[in-house]
Amino acid sequence: MDPLSDKERVILELLAAQGDAYGLELVERSEGELKRGTVYVTLGRMEEKGLLTFKADAAPESHAGLPRKRYRPTALGRRALAAHQAFLAAMRPRAARGAR
Amino acid sequence: MSIPLRVLAVVRSLANFLLDPVDVERVAEPSLADAEFELRNGSARDFRAALLGFLVASCIAFFSRRLRVLSERRWPGIVPIVIASSVGAFALTRGDRPEVAGVHVLFLALGVWVAATLGTCRAESLRRAAIPLGALSAASLVATSLLGEESDGAARWVALGPLMVHVSVLVWPWVVAGIAEALSQGRIRSALAIGMTAQLGLVMQRDPSTLVVFTLAMLVAALAAGRTRASWAFVVSGLLASSGAWLTRVELESVRDVDAAWELAHALGPLAVFIGIVASVLAAIAPFRALRQATETHALAFGLGAATALACFCLRPLVAQHDAVFFLGHSGSPIVGALIACGIVSAWTPQRDDAAVSTSS
Numbered sequence: 001m002d003p004l005s006d007k008e009r010v011i012l013e014l015l016a017a018q019g020d021a022y023g024l025e026l027v028e029r030s031e032g033e034l035k036r037g038t039v040y041v042t043l044g045r046m047e048e049k050g051l052l053t054f055k056a057d058a059a060p061e062s063h064a065g066l067p068r069k070r071y072r073p074t075a076l077g078r079r080a081l082a083a084h085q086a087f088l089a090a091m092r093p094r095a096a097r098g099a100r
Numbered sequence: 101m102s103i104p105l106r107v108l109a110v111v112r113s114l115a116n117f118l119l120d121p122v123d124v125e126r127v128a129e130p131s132l133a134d135a136e137f138e139l140r141n142g143s144a145r146d147f148r149a150a151l152l153g154f155l156v157a158s159c160i161a162f163f164s165r166r167l168r169v170l171s172e173r174r175w176p177g178i179v180p181i182v183i184a185s186s187v188g189a190f191a192l193t194r195g196d197r198p199e200v201a202g203v204h205v206l207f208l209a210l211g212v213w214v215a216a217t218l219g220t221c222r223a224e225s226l227r228r229a230a231i232p233l234g235a236l237s238a239a240s241l242v243a244t245s246l247l248g249e250e251s252d253g254a255a256r257w258v259a260l261g262p263l264m265v266h267v268s269v270l271v272w273p274w275v276v277a278g279i280a281e282a283l284s285q286g287r288i289r290s291a292l293a294i295g296m297t298a299q300l301g302l303v304m305q306r307d308p309s310t311l312v313v314f315t316l317a318m319l320v321a322a323l324a325a326g327r328t329r330a331s332w333a334f335v336v337s338g339l340l341a342s343s344g345a346w347l348t349r350v351e352l353e354s355v356r357d358v359d360a361a362w363e364l365a366h367a368l369g370p371l372a373v374f375i376g377i378v379a380s381v382l383a384a385i386a387p388f389r390a391l392r393q394a395t396e397t398h399a400l401a402f403g404l405g406a407a408t409a410l411a412c413f414c415l416r417p418l419v420a421q422h423d424a425v426f427f428l429g430h431s432g433s434p435i436v437g438a439l440i441a442c443g444i445v446s447a448w449t450p451q452r453d454d455a456a457v458s459t460s461s
Binding site: 044047054 | 127131
């Protein structure tokens, strides 16, 4: 599997720490790390990779609107995030030694 | 329904039309649903920002999908056409009016862009568009004969600013594609109507040699589609139309940039001529090679019909003294026409995965 991109990592971390969220909520929670224009492309790609799944809200009753998607990480997404964080943790001491 | 909701309904329809269904489901609809939520619960500013987010996301999805398809598709014929046309442009720089080489290159760039755009379309979308575009192209031949630019008594061109477009050699792929698609659907009358309208247009343009090329391409497409009666109808109407066109034909005044292109190329050296000829032959057989094993009737009929037309356009200068040399002459329309055919071939060529599936089954 491809390594997680920065945006994918941010999304998985936000979902793991703060629970399921809509696309716009993720943009707000990320405090500038995610943008409105690119978050849906990243979410779509993560859905394709099997890192995320979603639960669709009921469609608005007042008119024929679209149901909103509430994203959550899959088991694969959680494992990918854990592996990524473990990798970063393992690399940190080496980087620190290299810097000395 | 309020105006912003109407706007959302329109952009949703546009997204459904332009984007791949997967991108609609994964990118466009979630972003539109959030924009709609902002509209109902947030401020107008939030709504505008959410709508902008949708537009950016849709554009990214559209172009990234195009780029992916571009790298996955096969592109038969494009490289030989680019090589042959480049030899032509180089030859033209040695002629009396070297500035026309720039026009040649401009048409080549336009043609490559059109081919890439068509080649990345969904095969189904092109199939849906083929019959209407075929009918429109055939009608444009008649319209050109009535309203087009006249030269030596023949009206075959349309002026687009400083550029003159030779309509028949530009639109022929759509005529063949429309006929191939109509025949594959069993719509014989539609196929005959497209074909015979095109033949009528070429009679009115007093252009027998192009008429023969069209008729041969139609005949081969009909035979490839297994429609014998339609083949006979094209032969009979083609013979009648050719007779009419031959009796009323006009001899165009020789244009050195066009007719002397082989001489110009020869002046560059035998290697340039050799490269030009080999590239032209490879371009002509590319649709046949790509689609000869297609399992779908429309693709097979178009591949064989397009290969016939391209081969005839390449050979025509050898028998008709004052016809433009196909790729080497100063005539941009044939280049764009050939590249349109390449784009359709790419969209309808079985992809590598499809080929693997059909082989294994």
